[in-house]
Amino acid sequence: MKAKLMMGGVLALASTCLFAAGSESVVAARLKTDFHTKGIAKVERLDQDPVQILCSTPDLDSVPQAQQFALEKQQRAEIKYPADGKYLGDWKKGEILAQDGRGNTWSDTPETPIGGNCYNCHRISPQEISFGTIGPSLYQYGKKKGYTEARQKEAYGRIYNSKAFNLCAPMPRFGHVGALTEAQIKDLVALLLDPESPVNK
Amino acid sequence: MKGRLLISAAVVSLGMAGMAWSQGNSATAEIEKYREMLGDGNPAELFEMDGEALWATARGPKNASLQKCDLGLGAGVVKGAYAQMPRYFADSDKVEDLESRLMTCMVKLQGFDRAELSKKPFGTANYKSDMEALVAYVVGQSRGMPMAVPTAHPKEKAAFELGKQIFFYRAGPYDFSCATCHAMTDARIRMQDLPDLTSPAGSQRAYTSWPAYRVSQSLFRSFQWRLNDCFRQQRFPEPTYASESTIALTSYLATMANGATYQGPGIKR
Numbered sequence: 001m002k003a004k005l006m007m008g009g010v011l012a013l014a015s016t017c018l019f020a021a022g023s024e025s026v027v028a029a030r031l032k033t034d035f036h037t038k039g040i041a042k043v044e045r046l047d048q049d050p051v052q053i054l055c056s057t058p059d060l061d062s063v064p065q066a067q068q069f070a071l072e073k074q075q076r077a078e079i080k081y082p083a084d085g086k087y088l089g090d091w092k093k094g095e096i097l098a099q100d101g102r103g104n105t106w107s108d109t110p111e112t113p114i115g116g117n118c119y120n121c122h123r124i125s126p127q128e129i130s131f132g133t134i135g136p137s138l139y140q141y142g143k144k145k146g147y148t149e150a151r152q153k154e155a156y157g158r159i160y161n162s163k164a165f166n167l168c169a170p171m172p173r174f175g176h177v178g179a180l181t182e183a184q185i186k187d188l189v190a191l192l193l194d195p196e197s198p199v200n201k
Numbered sequence: 202m203k204g205r206l207l208i209s210a211a212v213v214s215l216g217m218a219g220m221a222w223s224q225g226n227s228a229t230a231e232i233e234k235y236r237e238m239l240g241d242g243n244p245a246e247l248f249e250m251d252g253e254a255l256w257a258t259a260r261g262p263k264n265a266s267l268q269k270c271d272l273g274l275g276a277g278v279v280k281g282a283y284a285q286m287p288r289y290f291a292d293s294d295k296v297e298d299l300e301s302r303l304m305t306c307m308v309k310l311q312g313f314d315r316a317e318l319s320k321k322p323f324g325t326a327n328y329k330s331d332m333e334a335l336v337a338y339v340v341g342q343s344r345g346m347p348m349a350v351p352t353a354h355p356k357e358k359a360a361f362e363l364g365k366q367i368f369f370y371r372a373g374p375y376d377f378s379c380a381t382c383h384a385m386t387d388a389r390i391r392m393q394d395l396p397d398l399t400s401p402a403g404s405q406r407a408y409t410s411w412p413a414y415r416v417s418q419s420l421f422r423s424f425q426w427r428l429n430d431c432f433r434q435q436r437f438p439e440p441t442y443a444s445e446s447t448i449a450l451t452s453y454l455a456t457m458a459n460g461a462t463y464q465g466p467g468i469k470r
Contacts, residue, residue, distance in 0.1 A: 027366040034444035035437065043438045045373040052371040056378060101391075104374050104436045120390050132390040134382065163376070170382075172375035179374060 041106035055168035075164035087152035089186030091197035125198040141192040142200040245414040245466035248421040252338025261311030270306035283343035289354040296360040301443040319442040336423045364453025373436040405461030413467035
């Protein structure tokens with residue numbers, strides 16, 4: 001009887017999480033059967049890390065906060081800050097990078113430069129009126145938040161790995177996954193926090 | 202003529218909803234106006250006519266037409282069928298969306314090879330897709346009908362649940378899921394409005410305007426194409442045409458749109 005109840009519990013759990021007997025969820029197994037590699041987009045991209053698994057929960061409010069904080073902390077520990085301790089690059093290069101939304105799709109090649117995709121979701125320089133609204137406006141970021149080194153480091157960290165600060169944020173982990181280099185992230189930090197950047201004019 | 206009037210009425214109402222929705226956003230309003238203008242003669246009608254002729258033409262190794270194809274409402278019934286898909290089909294013992302079902306019929310009635318049919322389902326500038334023409338015809342026959350996707354069969358329930366899990370599945374280099382872009386109201390990517398597909402209003406508005414004629418590509422696009430290109434931008438690998446996952450995701454989205462009037466084929470930028 002007890003064994004039966006326990007099994008029932010396990011089954012109930014399995015059906016809510018859609019997890020199979022192994023470690024892989026039913027949905028992951030289904031997707032890996034139904035999707036195939038095309039160009040640079042390999043089928044292995046469907047493998048999830050712990051952050052992706054947790055953030056795939058339809059109702060995020062049901063995920064214990066402690067669990068989210070623990071993963072955020074782990075992500076923060078993995079951020080590689082610049083060894084030279086400098087965070088500000090060239091805002092002009094940052095603007096070009098922010099504009100570029102290409103890279104990493106199956107219609108791109110390994111040679112396609114990977115863009116920052118920033119304007120897809122954020123308002124940034126006031127001259128660019130074609131901006132998305134998934135993320136907050138970054139216009140006047142430095143003017144509002146201040147130009148301190150602590151701010152620069154924070155911006156660097158958020159671009160490197162947004163999930164280290166807000167676990168299930170929509171924003172990619174550009175540095176963490178190697179989409180952007182240290183120098184590129186510095187250029188984006190400059191776009192936000194160089195007093196000469198149009199963002200702060 | 203009557204069809205035309207209906208289309209323009211549908212597009213005008215869409216346009217107005219769009220304009221109220223994007224108040225203070227002149228670029229979006231301009232796109233809506235453009236769409237409204239074009240709606241008077243949606244080029245999708247040309248694809249509908251092609252598809253209607255194809256439906257009635259004897260083709261394939263068995264030299265048969267599709268006129269005995271059962272899209273869920275009985276053999277040969279096209280009127281209103283799309284507004285009730287995806288659905289469970291007893292003969293194939295699975296849930297099928299329109300494109301899967303058309304292939305099932307083309308295999309069974311006409312003797313075509315399913316793998317062959319799946320190879321090039323999407324048209325290009327130099328290649329006309331039979332599948333997309335057939336899709337245009339069938340969906341056009343549901344214009345003005347209420348979306349009523351059945352959910353009673355256990356396999357329909359399972360498809361909806363799987364589709365929901367896929368909608369929220371985050372993976373790939375950018376951690377994107379469908380929900381990353383389609384779970385908030387009034388959001389845009391660059392200038393493109395993003396429907397909130399987790400809300401009935403958002404998913405009704407979006408789902409009922411697909412499949413559609415794509416002005417920028419001068420092509421008619423099926424729902425499988427819509428999903429395929431979303432996954433491309435999501436930086437995912439490619440979904441296999443009419444695979445269980447894509448049908449399940451369609452089941453989720455179509456069921457969310459239940460109750461709304463089907464307005465397609467639509468017209469997109």
